[in-house]
Amino acid sequence: MLAASLVGVLLLCAVVPGYIYAQGTSQHRAPKLNQSGLEEAISLIASGFVFTLPTVIAASIICPERISTVVQTLRGAQYTSTDDIRTTAIVLAAMTGCAVTLSWVAATIYRCRHERISGESTWHEILGGAPSGHAAFAEVELKDGRVLRGQVSDYDGIPLGLGRDLALGDPLSYYSSTQPVTPLPGDRLMVPESEIRTITVTHVPVAE
Known part of the structure; x- marks a missing residue:
């Protein structure tokens, strides 16, 4: 149950930064022809994980006690308090925000690099x-x-x-x-x- 919950949360957190990066770089990448919807979704999630996983690792190092609270809440601990739920929501929102920021910065750098290429x-x-x-x-x-x-x-x-x-x-x-x-x-x-x-x-x- 815990593994499924963590995977679900990570997927959700990866979709948004992955989408932002894909949209931010789409005009500067060669289109992938004959790509199915499933392949596009996998590509989007994979690129999102590139920005989400470093955020999760950094959060685990900086505030391990809060990450522990998130894990316990996702596990469905018997004595989950309102404060634990609030902390979980804040931590997940903060990590998603950081991942989105990283994806936006990466997309901006990608665009600038390609726009500077002459001709x-x-x-x-x-x-x-x-x-x-x-x-x-x-x-x-x-x-x-x-x-x-x-x-x-x-x-x-x-x-x-x-x-x-x-x-x-x-x-x-x-x-x-x-x-x-x-x-x-x-x-x-x-x-x-x-x-x-x-x-x-x-x-x-x-x-x-």
Whole structure:
């Protein structure tokens, strides 16, 4: 019972900072395509734990007696007083507030770091700017004249001059002026920046 209560409380405390961090960094991260709702929830909770667990550890060191009160209250101790319940509520609210603050600071640092990268905004906006419910499909013209087709799977958004590679996902195909559209095997195709001439992106509605 105690283990279930603690896990439930930690999950609840992790959801809010995880959501704040995810929302605060969503415009600066490559979208994860074909991700299910369960995978999104797990990712959100996992990122929330990154901020919640240090808060719990710090609270256990700074005020162990109050953490002990929280544990006893969650256990459903026979002689739980009103003061114990109030202390538990205050401690949980304080830990959640600290975790939220940490997630906000981390998201702010993440945004500032990415906004300082020269020339990244256009690259990101074109490849990662698909509206909700849409996926980005790209036609990548290579320097040898061939054109690759595929769903935008991932891409590097790093400073100009250090290389910006692009990964295309299924369905993959290519064509050229002398060859019709030909399917390509495999699930992913890496296209190095050095081979890219132009990129055309189309946002296509996908089933939720």
